[in-house]
Amino acid sequence: MQAVILAAGEGKRLRPLTKNRPKALIPVANNPIIDYPIQALLDCGIRDIIIVVGYRKEHVIRHLNRCDAPIEVVEQKQQLGTGDALRCAASLIREEFLVLPGDNIIDAPSISRIMAVQNSVLVKEHPHPSNFGVVMMDKEGVSCIIEKPEHAPSFTVSTGIYHLTPDFLPHLTENSLTDAVNGMIAKGGHLGVVMAEEWHDAVYPWDLLALNRKILRDISPLKSGSIDRTAVIRGPVRIGKGATISPFTVITGPAIIGNDAEIGSHCTIGPFVSIGDRVRVEPFTLLEHSLLMEDSAIGSHSRVTEAVIGEGSSFGDHTTVEPGVPLMEIEGTLMRGRFGCVVGDRVRADPLCIFQGALVGNDVRIRGGKMITGFDAFQDGVMVV
Amino acid sequence: MCGIFGYTGGSRAATIVLEGLRKIEYRGYDSFGIAALGDTIRVSKRQGRIPEEGFDTWDLAGTVAIGHTRWATHGIPDDKNAHPHRDCTGKIAVVHNGIIENYAALKRDLIGRGHIFSSDTDTEIIAHLLEEAYEGDLLAAIQAVLPTLEGSYAILTLAEGDARIVAARSRSPLVLGIGDNTMFAASDMTPILEYTRRMIVLEDGDVATLTPAVVEIFHAGRRAERNEEFVQWSFEDVRKGGFRHFMLKEIFDQPAVFSDAIRALRKEELPGVVRDAGKVTIVACGTSYHAALVFKYLLEEQCRVPARVEIASEFRYFPPPPEGLVIGISQSGETADTIMALQLAKLRACPTLAIVNGVGSSLTRIADASLLMHAGPEISVAATKSFIAELAVFFHLVDIMKQGAWGHQLDSAHRAIEEALLLDLGPAVTCCRDAQNLFFVGRGAFYPIALEGALKMKEISYIHAEGYAAGEIKHGPFALLSPETPVVAICAPGETYGVMVSNIREMKARGTPLIILGEKDDRDLQEIADIFIPLPSAESIAGLLSATVILQLLAYHTADALGRNIDRPRNLAKSVTVE
Numbered sequence A: 001m002q003a004v005i006l007a008a009g010e011g012k013r014l015r016p017l018t019k020n021r022p023k024a025l026i027p028v029a030n031n032p033i034i035d036y037p038i039q040a041l042l043d044c045g046i047r048d049i050i051i052v053v054g055y056r057k058e059h060v061i062r063h064l065n066r067c068d069a070p071i072e073v074v075e076q077k078q079q080l081g082t083g084d085a086l087r088c089a090a091s092l093i094r095e096e097f098l099v100l101p102g103d104n105i106i107d108a109p110s111i112s113r114i115m116a117v118q119n120s121v122l123v124k125e126h127p128h129p130s131n132f133g134v135v136m137m138d139k140e141g142v143s144c145i146i147e148k149p150e151h152a153p154s155f156t157v158s159t160g161i162y163h164l165t166p167d168f169l170p171h172l173t174e175n176s177l178t179d180a181v182n183g184m185i186a187k188g189g190h191l192g193v194v195m196a197e198e199w200h201d202a203v204y205p206w207d208l209l210a211l212n213r214k215i216l217r218d219i220s221p222l223k224s225g226s227i228d229r230t231a232v233i234r235g236p237v238r239i240g241k242g243a244t245i246s247p248f249t250v251i252t253g254p255a256i257i258g259n260d261a262e263i264g265s266h267c268t269i270g271p272f273v274s275i276g277d278r279v280r281v282e283p284f285t286l287l288e289h290s291l292l293m294e295d296s297a298i299g300s301h302s303r304v305t306e307a308v309i310g311e312g313s314s315f316g317d318h319t320t321v322e323p324g325v326p327l328m329e330i331e332g333t334l335m336r337g338r339f340g341c342v343v344g345d346r347v348r349a350d351p352l353c354i355f356q357g358a359l360v361g362n363d364v365r366i367r368g369g370k371m372i373t374g375f376d377a378f379q380d381g382v383m384v385v
Numbered sequence B: 001m002c003g004i005f006g007y008t009g010g011s012r013a014a015t016i017v018l019e020g021l022r023k024i025e026y027r028g029y030d031s032f033g034i035a036a037l038g039d040t041i042r043v044s045k046r047q048g049r050i051p052e053e054g055f056d057t058w059d060l061a062g063t064v065a066i067g068h069t070r071w072a073t074h075g076i077p078d079d080k081n082a083h084p085h086r087d088c089t090g091k092i093a094v095v096h097n098g099i100i101e102n103y104a105a106l107k108r109d110l111i112g113r114g115h116i117f118s119s120d121t122d123t124e125i126i127a128h129l130l131e132e133a134y135e136g137d138l139l140a141a142i143q144a145v146l147p148t149l150e151g152s153y154a155i156l157t158l159a160e161g162d163a164r165i166v167a168a169r170s171r172s173p174l175v176l177g178i179g180d181n182t183m184f185a186a187s188d189m190t191p192i193l194e195y196t197r198r199m200i201v202l203e204d205g206d207v208a209t210l211t212p213a214v215v216e217i218f219h220a221g222r223r224a225e226r227n228e229e230f231v232q233w234s235f236e237d238v239r240k241g242g243f244r245h246f247m248l249k250e251i252f253d254q255p256a257v258f259s260d261a262i263r264a265l266r267k268e269e270l271p272g273v274v275r276d277a278g279k280v281t282i283v284a285c286g287t288s289y290h291a292a293l294v295f296k297y298l299l300e301e302q303c304r305v306p307a308r309v310e311i312a313s314e315f316r317y318f319p320p321p322p323e324g325l326v327i328g329i330s331q332s333g334e335t336a337d338t339i340m341a342l343q344l345a346k347l348r349a350c351p352t353l354a355i356v357n358g359v360g361s362s363l364t365r366i367a368d369a370s371l372l373m374h375a376g377p378e379i380s381v382a383a384t385k386s387f388i389a390e391l392a393v394f395f396h397l398v399d400i401m402k403q404g405a406w407g408h409q410l411d412s413a414h415r416a417i418e419e420a421l422l423l424d425l426g427p428a429v430t431c432c433r434d435a436q437n438l439f440f441v442g443r444g445a446f447y448p449i450a451l452e453g454a455l456k457m458k459e460i461s462y463i464h465a466e467g468y469a470a471g472e473i474k475h476g477p478f479a480l481l482s483p484e485t486p487v488v489a490i491c492a493p494g495e496t497y498g499v500m501v502s503n504i505r506e507m508k509a510r511g512t513p514l515i516i517l518g519e520k521d522d523r524d525l526q527e528i529a530d531i532f533i534p535l536p537s538a539e540s541i542a543g544l545l546s547a548t549v550i551l552q553l554l555a556y557h558t559a560d561a562l563g564r565n566i567d568r569p570r571n572l573a574k575s576v577t578v579e
Helices: A035-043 A057-066 A082-092 A108-115 A166-171 A177-186 A207-216 B013-023 B103-112 B124-133 B138-148 B235-240 B246-267 B286-303 B312-317 B336-347 B362-366 B385-401 B407-420 B426-433 B446-461 B470-474 B497-509 B523-528 B540-561
Strands: A002-007 A048-053 A071-075 A097-101 A104-106 A120-125 A133-137 A142-147 A156-164 A192-195 A199-201 A232-234 A237-239 A250-252 A255-257 A273-275 A286-288 A290-292 A303-305 A307-309 A320-322 A327-330 A333-336 A341-343 A354-360 A371-374 B003-008 B031-037 B041-047 B064-070 B092-100 B151-159 B162-170 B175-178 B183-186 B198-201 B206-210 B215-219 B222-224 B280-284 B307-311 B325-330 B352-356 B369-372 B437-442 B464-469 B487-491 B514-519 B531-535
Touching: A002 A035, A002 A082, A035 A097, A035 A104, A035 A108, A048 A057, A048 A082, A057 A071, A057 B246, A071 A082, A082 A177, A097 A104, A097 A108, A104 A156, A104 A207, A108 A120, A108 A156, A108 A192, A142 A177, A156 A177, A156 A199, A166 A177, A199 A207, A207 A273, A207 A290, A232 A237, A250 A255, A273 A286, A286 A290, B003 B013, B003 B092, B003 B151, B003 B162, B013 B031, B013 B064, B031 B092, B041 B092, B064 B092, B064 B151, B064 B162, B092 B124, B103 B124, B124 B138, B124 B151, B138 B151, B138 B162, B138 B206, B162 B183, B183 B206, B246 B385, B246 B407, B246 B540, B280 B286, B280 B312, B280 B336, B286 B307, B286 B325, B286 B385, B286 B446, B307 B312, B312 B336, B325 B336, B325 B362, B336 B352, B336 B362, B352 B362, B385 B407, B385 B540, B407 B540, B426 B514, B426 B531, B426 B540, B437 B446, B437 B470, B446 B464, B446 B487, B446 B540, B464 B470, B470 B497, B487 B497, B487 B540, B497 B514, B497 B523, B514 B523, B531 B540
Parallel strands: A002 A048, A002 A097, A048 A071, A120 A192, A232 A250, A237 A255, A255 A273, A273 A290, A286 A303, A290 A307, A303 A320, A307 A341, A320 A354, A341 A354, A354 A371, B280 B307, B280 B325, B325 B352, B352 B369, B437 B464, B437 B487, B487 B514, B514 B531
Antiparallel strands: A097 A156, A104 A199, A120 A156, A133 A142, A133 A156, A327 A333, B003 B064, B003 B183, B031 B041, B031 B064, B092 B151, B151 B162, B162 B206, B175 B183, B175 B198, B206 B215, B215 B222
């Protein structure tokens, strides 16, 4: 069995985080999202993996080079759609195969279920089906898949994971994989349905917090680095090589702390916190339900809840991040999401700022004492004074 | 990183293993060795690269053999530390890729039990542990020994009296290849692809036995089934892991190289010769020479230490001042001119320091002390990551002389490289691609960066490119400027900024297309420039690094657009071992 992972797309709805990396490389619990489908495939014994790259391809390839598994990479020159992406890999497909999105999280049991049913789609019930392809069924199997309908007729959505045979490839005349699948059904082809166990997708940037919680729930504890004997560590906590945990800091699992990270004294970290490599958290800071990417920093005496903080960003002392429920317009749709902040890469905020439901772009500079909510600082490179 | 390769089949095993090792030499090339099993086990190992000819496998009889090519990170690469390693009796041979973390404790125990060690490596303990456990069944012995090992390993073993190769892996790569009555085992598919495309990738904790006809795999003591795959790639692809060229791979490795180098250097003690240095002379060639020039600027400006930089081949005409430190810098550590220069310095009783990427290379044996640049093997002829690693070493030295004042900047400097990798250089590449001549200009520490940018452009795109100090343009080269000679100018904020801008304006008046690297919010430069490339960071260290990376990428993409052979430019060799 072969597997084709589609990781060429940017994921525009996740901006600002996808400005500098494709959605598949956004880290969740310190591993890029793409690692989870790869691991699920390896766990199911699939070794012949092809990954289609496009947007920021060098970064994806560099990441894949660090993985142990041998992976074949093909390039999609222009990001025309998932069907076109699969077409790029067509010449390498020799036998029945799975197609998976590289930017969703999937578990091994779901993969092994769909492996058993040829010509099928993996589906899952979802409370907001309009963001996905809604699967319509009749007695035979799937009758059609409707991509992102405004009024969804059912809660069953496609995970984008298919089990197909090389016979499907001639149907790839459309740029969208869903259209190609519908075309195959229209011509009398059969598509069965398999229910997924655990499947998660981040549609909007704040969904990463839920994704982070999901993954952290299953981590196993590991203690490396230097941990002061007065530090208290409860529950499943992974601490990376070279990390420093200073005196009187309390870490409540599940939480993960990356290599060479520095956690100051008297901090309270967790639950559900992912801290990337080389992150610095200064003394007397409280962090919970947050995701801090590599090289970011949080000043002392801060209180940070439900925050996603991009690579190399830093917050000054006495920063407050607290959940808000702003009204947002993303790629033309209005919606509400509950989160503290989602901050792009290399943002610098001076001391005493307050973030409440704020979506902050990349390279933004925020002067001290500002209150940021909603789209106040969404544009890349702006200065908020 | 090291590479291992094993073969069992009908042919002369040692010859096949030697060929295989050549293909995985990119995983390490500072020593190699082969053990072949005939009536007895015979081992031949040697320091250095695998020679094109002259390494005789004649006395390595037998149809079963294992080999190793080493990239030393601990313990110098010499004949005795080269793999394969044997036990006290010489009847068991082991090659290993990885690190046994608890080897010190195990080694003490083994010495206590009377074992005699002949090397400083962690690997040798495996051979001695096997010796104790071996009773005619190598598989049983391996299964008894593995639980005592902590760390990462991919190992291949041979024993007299057992015709099999026994392999095991945990957290280091190991692939098996299934041929026509032959079997292979290797760190990656590269050496196997020539013989077969049927592969098995072992999983962590697997133990496998190989005979020419059968592979048997065991996991946790029980037989396990692993799927066989049919691989279709060429070995060039495997090595580059998806990148089109090694050069691009190495450019993208640079953020990690820089931050790893800084971390590794901080853990090492600074050689005494550096701490006591009053005057410094640096000798180097090519790219290393440019890194040394950056160091000179920093030393003189930041630390007030008099420094001079000499091209190694010219050094003999400039005897170093007595008692001044002489630093020789070379990626391979084998550059003939740099070696000569350090020998000359030693004759004059100067203290010497070598800065190299190859552990235990010739240069380190000549010098009083040495520092490692921690760049990992560099394959592309055009040096990229070794330049960044050399800068890391120099920045670290300056940081120490400044009592750690740069510590914070160094911690975050790799981010600037990462950001430079994200820039779109399309318009600049189009401009350079069509040019016959190019000028690269900069001032201050950016002058050597301009030199390096020009060198990269020459090396791989074959476009005639000149690096100049911006002020020197007026003294001659100005006559060459025309709308057909684009100029690449680095114009970062700082004391050189004002005069640099006026230099640029003068060039603009000649109608030359200007590609300017400047601070991203600089409106003036954006107006003057035909093509403006924003430097992700303009702070001193980060600015130097990001400008370097941008110019590397500019050269790479230009060469790529011209269809040049990027990893093997014409007429050039990776290390120049002749004068």
